[in-house]
Amino acid sequence: MNRVLRTAAYAFMLFQIQGPVSAGADGHEAIHFENERHLKNLKQLTFGGQNAEAYFSHNGKELIFQSTRENLHCDAIFKMNIDGTNVRRVSSGQGTTTCSFISPDGASIIYASTHLGGKACPPKPDFSRGYVWPIYKNFDIFKADPEGENLVQLTHSDGYDAEAVYSPKGNKIIFTSVRTGDLELFMMNPDGSGVEQLTRDAGYDGGAFFSLDGKWIVWRAARPKGAALADYKALLADGLIRPGKLEVYIMNLEDRKPIQLTNNGAANFGPYFHPNGKHVIFSSNMQNPKGRNFDLFLLDIETRETKRLTYYDGFDGFPMFSHDGKKLVFASNRNGKVKGETNVFIADWVW
Numbered sequence: 001m002n003r004v005l006r007t008a009a010y011a012f013m014l015f016q017i018q019g020p021v022s023a024g025a026d027g028h029e030a031i032h033f034e035n036e037r038h039l040k041n042l043k044q045l046t047f048g049g050q051n052a053e054a055y056f057s058h059n060g061k062e063l064i065f066q067s068t069r070e071n072l073h074c075d076a077i078f079k080m081n082i083d084g085t086n087v088r089r090v091s092s093g094q095g096t097t098t099c100s101f102i103s104p105d106g107a108s109i110i111y112a113s114t115h116l117g118g119k120a121c122p123p124k125p126d127f128s129r130g131y132v133w134p135i136y137k138n139f140d141i142f143k144a145d146p147e148g149e150n151l152v153q154l155t156h157s158d159g160y161d162a163e164a165v166y167s168p169k170g171n172k173i174i175f176t177s178v179r180t181g182d183l184e185l186f187m188m189n190p191d192g193s194g195v196e197q198l199t200r201d202a203g204y205d206g207g208a209f210f211s212l213d214g215k216w217i218v219w220r221a222a223r224p225k226g227a228a229l230a231d232y233k234a235l236l237a238d239g240l241i242r243p244g245k246l247e248v249y250i251m252n253l254e255d256r257k258p259i260q261l262t263n264n265g266a267a268n269f270g271p272y273f274h275p276n277g278k279h280v281i282f283s284s285n286m287q288n289p290k291g292r293n294f295d296l297f298l299l300d301i302e303t304r305e306t307k308r309l310t311y312y313d314g315f316d317g318f319p320m321f322s323h324d325g326k327k328l329v330f331a332s333n334r335n336g337k338v339k340g341e342t343n344v345f346i347a348d349w350v351w
Helices: 007-014 226-237
Strands: 039-044 050-056 062-068 076-081 097-102 109-113 140-144 161-166 173-177 184-188 205-210 216-221 247-252 268-273 279-284 295-300 306-308 316-321 327-332 343-349
Touching: 050 097, 050 316, 050 327, 050 343, 062 097, 062 109, 062 343, 076 097, 076 109, 109 161, 140 161, 161 205, 173 205, 184 205, 205 268, 216 268, 247 268, 247 279, 268 316, 279 316, 295 316
Parallel strands: 097 161
Antiparallel strands: 039 343, 050 062, 062 076, 097 109, 109 140, 161 173, 173 184, 205 216, 216 247, 268 279, 279 295, 295 306, 316 327, 327 343
């Protein structure tokens, strides 16, 4: 599975998924596929390069995303209107970046960057140990004005800090950090103060998002046991993680007891609450856990009923609903100019 986790590298994994191409009746690759009935007026917003983790502003007018394009050799942060216009870079272009988000009031953005550890792109991971993601120790979380000016460092721990998003009220930021020796979820104030740990079980916890009311979080987690746990710890000591098995969890921020939603042994990632708080959308290769075909699925939290939403024979991931529930944005390999290219798509959501 590739870049399917975003996080942590979400970024880097994402860009690796290369699936077979599905052709339309005219011989060109199709954008909208049969049975994708919940997606209407599907539109491609980016064309070329690697583009992923596109997230709505609170007012639904803009998207912030990460991209490797043109003369860039690793990810930088960009913004654009939801119709794909006015694309501009809002990060420095130094180091690599991941996991950006816009504050609810639109007055600031946050993202993770390695630029303090060096202006060049960090080295790619060594795949001699299988498919792994790098957990770059130089990743820290930064806050900036809407267009990237006045950059302020929010985290200062020794090691990976990334995957940060604002709460709907803008009064908290949730993120993933290795500061305790394990990859856990933490929450802090918007200025970086008041850090508190949310998860404590051994294994990777990351890619968390808040529910629209701010009372719950959803995230992906690995809970390796035995030899798998030993492998996880050995890789983490070398700044790596193997993202083959991830399950989706939710947690109420009052009682803080993790609740596991999926249990299929696949790579489930990129979970996000529907604004109604009753459903979670996520990406998964559950139909072939050893394969690279990732589709979007919608899960009913109460019944655990899971419905397949996309049918492209390749990668679909990183979904996010607009706050009014009318739009869905996601990343996909569909209609790429070259194999493995990832672009941002937006659609009207219909039940």
